[in-house]
Amino acid sequence: MSASPKSGYHHGDLRTASLTAAMRMLESGEPFSLRAVSREAGVSPTALYRHFTDRDALESALAAEGLRDLFATLTEGRDLPTTAVDLGDLAVGYVDFALRRPALFRVMFTNACDEGNAQRVEAAGQIHALLEAAMVRVFPDGDAEALASAGWAFAHGMACLYVDGKLTADSPEEIADHVRTALAAMLAAQVH
Amino acid sequence: MSASPKSGYHHGDLRTASLTAAMRMLESGEPFSLRAVSREAGVSPTALYRHFTDRDALESALAAEGLRDLFATLTEGRDLPTTAVDLGDLAVGYVDFALRRPALFRVMFTNACDEGNAQRVEAAGQIHALLEAAMVRVFPDGDAEALASAGWAFAHGMACLYVDGKLTADSPEEIADHVRTALAAMLAAQVH
DNA sequence: CAGGGTATGTTGACGTCGTTCACATGAGTC
DNA sequence: GACTCATGTGAACGACGTCAACATACCCTG
Numbered sequence: 001m002s003a004s005p006k007s008g009y010h011h012g013d014l015r016t017a018s019l020t021a022a023m024r025m026l027e028s029g030e031p032f033s034l035r036a037v038s039r040e041a042g043v044s045p046t047a048l049y050r051h052f053t054d055r056d057a058l059e060s061a062l063a064a065e066g067l068r069d070l071f072a073t074l075t076e077g078r079d080l081p082t083t084a085v086d087l088g089d090l091a092v093g094y095v096d097f098a099l100r101r102p103a104l105f106r107v108m109f110t111n112a113c114d115e116g117n118a119q120r121v122e123a124a125g126q127i128h129a130l131l132e133a134a135m136v137r138v139f140p141d142g143d144a145e146a147l148a149s150a151g152w153a154f155a156h157g158m159a160c161l162y163v164d165g166k167l168t169a170d171s172p173e174e175i176a177d178h179v180r181t182a183l184a185a186m187l188a189a190q191v192h
Numbered sequence: 193m194s195a196s197p198k199s200g201y202h203h204g205d206l207r208t209a210s211l212t213a214a215m216r217m218l219e220s221g222e223p224f225s226l227r228a229v230s231r232e233a234g235v236s237p238t239a240l241y242r243h244f245t246d247r248d249a250l251e252s253a254l255a256a257e258g259l260r261d262l263f264a265t266l267t268e269g270r271d272l273p274t275t276a277v278d279l280g281d282l283a284v285g286y287v288d289f290a291l292r293r294p295a296l297f298r299v300m301f302t303n304a305c306d307e308g309n310a311q312r313v314e315a316a317g318q319i320h321a322l323l324e325a326a327m328v329r330v331f332p333d334g335d336a337e338a339l340a341s342a343g344w345a346f347a348h349g350m351a352c353l354y355v356d357g358k359l360t361a362d363s364p365e366e367i368a369d370h371v372r373t374a375l376a377a378m379l380a381a382q383v384h
Numbered sequence: 385c386a387g388g389g390t391a392t393g394t395t396g397a398c399g400t401c402g403t404t405c406a407c408a409t410g411a412g413t414c
Numbered sequence: 415g416a417c418t419c420a421t422g423t424g425a426a427c428g429a430c431g432t433c434a435a436c437a438t439a440c441c442c443t444g
Contacts, residue, residue, distance in 0.1 A: 146377035157349025185338035
């Protein structure tokens with residue numbers, strides 16, 4: 001369990017080394033593969049199977065870490081939203097995260113949710129819970145669950161459409177503006 | 193240019209045969225690969241390169257077809273929305289499409305938009321335009337572009353979250369209900 | 385109707401990938 | 415000091431995307 005590669009044979013902490021390497025590759029846009037991760041960890045390809053049953057298991061672990069990161073990004077240095085403007089900031093934070101780490105974002109959301117990874121399911125649940133708590137504060141009279149889902153869908157949809165190039169803009173500021181404007185327009189829409 | 197495989201050598205219309213085969217595999221949940229498509233078309237793997245420069249090019253063509261299909265699903269047998277309830281139907285239609293053809297939906301949206309495929313870009317643009325026209329009718333006083341983006345983001349986010357298992361429900365009806373409820377809650381939310 | 389050019393399809397090969405199986409190593413325990 | 419079990423290695427398999435060289439047959443021109 002020591003963390004140093006003394007012998008050259010046993011790595012020391014291959015599991016976290018794999019995750020670190022994989023995360024780095026995901027964030028630097030390099031193509032991601034089990035073998036590439038093993039190469040970067042200085043280890044044979046099959047060594048990873050001692051720590052992850054599958055490629056999917058590795059991805060699941062990365063996804064869980066990413067979801068926790070996203071949650072942290074949305075909460076750190078920020079109080080729970082109390083106004084619609086705060087909600088806009090939250091959505092912008094969400095979209096920003098996706099655009100800053102698109103490959104990770106895809107891993108977090110794009111493959112069918114593996115129920116086997118409890119940490120991952122819980123991390124996703126925390127995000128929904130955060131949204132719900134926010135909505136309760138901003139709209140105390142509304143249906144909290146419905147509002148939380150709607151808010152998540154809005155932010156997530158914006159993130160996906162921008163990450164996948166279905167919506168485009170020239171600068172991050174323009175994107176942030178667009179997100180805020182769109183949310184405000186929807187909240188202000190008057191049904192007649 | 194004949195469409196029948198007379199000789200056994202030249203296929204006749206391999207391009208559309210490939211697309212048909214690929215679409216079928218995508219919809220029946222089979223793993224999708226160039227080689228599998230060529231097998232199903234009864235042709236050698238490299239034959240496809242006469243009609244698509246790339247695996248990506250094949251996917252782009254499928255995506256374009258899927259986007260046109262989605263557009264058709266959202267317009268056929270349905271007038272342009274005039275009420276918030278109609279908007280709910282539109283969103284439900286969008287999410288339904290994604291859940292009925294998840295693999296196709298992923299191909300349509302999940303890979304970076306290939307600018308090389310003009311048809312694809314245009315098909316995506318049509319969907320945005322449809323949303324915008326709908327929003328103008330339902331909310332004549334609102335910012336049409338912002339509302340269109342917000343609506344698209346909402347529907348797309350819901351679709352992604354359900355397709356990827358981040359939101360779950362027991363039945364399609366429950367999902368439709370949830371989509372409608374969430375949209376209504378957001379539109380009804382009163383900023384104070 | 386002959387012949388040649390071109391669109392279309394085939395064969396074989398390369399490098400990469402995920403994964404399995406048999407084996408090697410070495411850290412910690414009696 | 416020997417045993418054991420977690421951890422790492424190596425060679426191999428089949429599938430994949432793609433390329434280069436070659437084969438076929440449709441179509442147009444003369």
